[in-house]
Amino acid sequence: MKRIWILCLIYIIGMCDNGYADDVETRTVSLSLTDAIRLAQLQSVDAAVALNELKTAYWEYRTHKAEQLPEIIFTGTLPSYSKQYSKYQQSDGSYTYVQNNVLGLNGEISIEQNIALTGGKIALNTSLDFTRQLGKSAYNEFMSVPVSLTLTQPIFGVNDQKWKRRIEPVRYEEAKAAFMESVETVTITTITHYFNLLLAEDNLAVCKQNLENANKLYEIAIAKRKIGHISEIELMQLKQSALQAKAKVTEAQSNLNSMMFQLRSFLGLSERDRIEPVLPEVITGVRLDYQQVLARAQENNSFSKNILRRQLEADYDVATAKGNQRSINLFASVGYTGKDLSFSGAYNPLKDNQVVQVGVSIPILDWGKRKGKVKVAESNREVVLSKIRQEQMDFNQNIFLLVENFNNQAAQLEIASEVDSLAESRYKTSIETFMVGKIDILELNDAQTSKDSAKQKHIEELYYYWRYFYNIRSLTLYDFLNNCTLDAEFEKIVR
Incomplete structure (x- = not known):
């Protein structure tokens, strides 16, 4: 190129040099x-x-290549203000309305990374939530999640990252x-x-050459007609040829x-x-x-x-359908959380405020829906x-x-x-x-x-x-x- x-x-330079x-x-x-x-x-x-x-x-x-790299995300509310009545249930079971007058700020930074080997995703999070209660007895309160590690991993399912x-x-x-x-x-x-x-x-x-030849022949034919060497019909044919040649020049x-x-x-x-x-x-x-x-x-x-x-995409569709047939999604999260009236106190790691979560999503009965999707994907692959x-x-x-x-x-x-x-x-x-x-x-x-x-x-x-x-x-x-x-x-x- x-x-x-x-x-x-x-x-182009040659064109200019030659005087074009x-x-x-x-x-x-x-x-x-x-x-x-x-x-x-x-x-x-x-x-x-x-x-x-x-x-x-x-x-x-x-x-696609960028999806394989870590992604840093910031989300926050800067600020949030609320002054309104909220429904509140008392100890005797009855409800009343209390006034809420609060100013809040919160922010979260997360670093997410796709795991190409397993098809899962891992995320490292940290967040801070600040609340200021307004009114006569105003005070500040902080809640933090200093660090939290979250893993999302499909079990037996298709590895989308590998296929991509x-x-x-x-x-x-x-x-x-x-x-x-x-x-x-x-x-x-x-x-x-x-x-x-x-x-x-x-x-x-x-066409121009034919016109020139036709005109010359017609001129010669005029002279030959005068001495009787050609007929009037031949002379008219030559004149017609000359006119037709002229028309063809214009058309050309x-x-x-x-x-x-x-x-x-x-x-x-x-x-x-x-x-x-x-x-x-x-x-x-x-x-x-x-x-x-x-x-x-x-x-x-x-x-x-x-x-x-197209072959890879057809195989991917079949693998996706088969993976969804017996897919189990695993969710695990571990981290710390803290709450205090001061900023530094909210980040005190000595407090017993650990958070651990493990969850799964398992399909049990779908009346053959996933099996049908597998058959459709396999049929589509055969068509491809x-x-x-x-x-x-x-x-x-x-x-x-x-x-x-x-x-x-x-x-x-x-x-x-x-x-x-x-x-x-x-x-x-x-x-x-x-x-x-x-x-x-x-x-x-x-x-x-x-x-x-x-x-x-x-x-x-x-x-x-x-x-x-x-x-x-x-x-x-x-x-x-x-x-x-x-x-x-x-x-x-x-x-």
């Missing part, structure tokens, strides 16, 4: 496919969305792989927009403007920028092996992490595993088809290039032959149509070549040109 930033900076910014109205930017991909990965809205999703996953993982420590790292690795795949998806979208502009630009050039120009706007908008460039795409070259000598590609995909793709996470098996087969098949298409596309591209050259030569020969009167206008139009189609087909085959290549790269997160895994400095990216 750092290298991409540097390359983008060099590219001198023209205030319009500046022409010669943009290769590689440059367009780098700009899209840095400036496109899709890249920004992918980055925000990564940040969300990062902070969720940070929250297994699931959350996998979830974060899945998010990182998904981010890299989103960046590669931006690349594929860039390729589509880039080749759409290439096709539109080439189509406009072809509008299409070019539309494709230019789409690519410019996706790359985040200004409306003053006029992009000149450069026809990319083919990678020579690259042939991919299915087993190697599949191994890279299973190693790096978010799909493999997604499968592992069945879906995973099907998705794995589809994933492998998709990899196989992409590798086959890429390996075959080089041959398709070579054929399209040869057909393009032949169609261009045929059209030039057809013009010369038509001018000497050896072919008619229908054969000339057929040669022109074949030439235009072959040119577009050549660019389309080149587009499929690069699309297949980057589709495989996005699935494997592996650069087969440089033989290295695609990676990024995630800690720096999210900050």
Whole structure:
């Protein structure tokens, strides 16, 4: 990622040095496919969305890690004042109302720590309660809990902390792989927009050339008609072809403007920028092996992490249901407490005011409710595993088809290039032959149509070549040109 930033900076500086910014109205930017991909990965809205999703996953993982650390909590009431009548039961059983006029302050500090080994929680607490009785016989009173240790521990139940420590790292690795795949998806979208502009630009050039040829042929046809070498119908056909060629130029120009706007908008460039795409070259000598590609995909793709996470979550749900079936919750607390009219007296540890509590919560009869939840969780796990098996087969098949298409596309591209050259030569020969009167206008139009189609087909085959290549790269997160895994400095990216 750092290298991409540097390359983008060099590219922008190069634009300024070459004088692209001198023209205030319009500046022409010669943009290769590689440059367009780098700009899209840095400036496109899709890249920004992918980055925000990564940040969300990062902070969720940070929250999980923070749950393993001690948490310090302060709670308090500062202050509490009450002046009112309260119901009071006397020794003879009758009730009366007494006036209560009191000012109170209380605070508690607790340090809580999850126990990853057992799934319980331990807490260390200290608290102080101050009461000032107001009125004629005003006095102060303090009550303290100098130290209290509390343990909450499920017995036979599921250890949530253990399962989270297994699931959350996998979830974060899945998010990182998904981010890299989103960046590669931006690349594929860039390729589509880039080749759409290439096709539109080439189509406009072809239409302009056809218009020029049609006008020349029409002028020649006028002279030939005067000497009777062609018929009036053929002359009208040539004039019609010239008008149609002119209309196609206007249509092609509008299409070019539309494709230019789409690519410019996706790359985040200004409306003053006029992009000149450069026809990319083919990678020579690259042939991919299915087993190697599949191994890279299973190693790096978010799909493999997604499968592992879903299996763990399904197992966790079953373990939770089984744990709840026979769960016993243990609660234990031990500490000191003190009460005195003075602050120091309330903290006197010599007084016999120890507190010990032990409690349990044991399910006895639930009429099969917990057993039913176990069966539901186990059924859901089987559904998840069945879906995973099907998705794995589809994933492998998709990899196989992409590798086959890429390996075959080089041959398709070579054929399209040869057909393009032949169609261009045929059209030039057809013009010369038509001018000497050896072919008619229908054969000339057929040669022109074949030439235009072959040119577009050549660019389309080149587009499929690069699309297949980057589709495989996005699935494997592996650069087969440089033989290295695609990676990024995630800690720096999210900050």
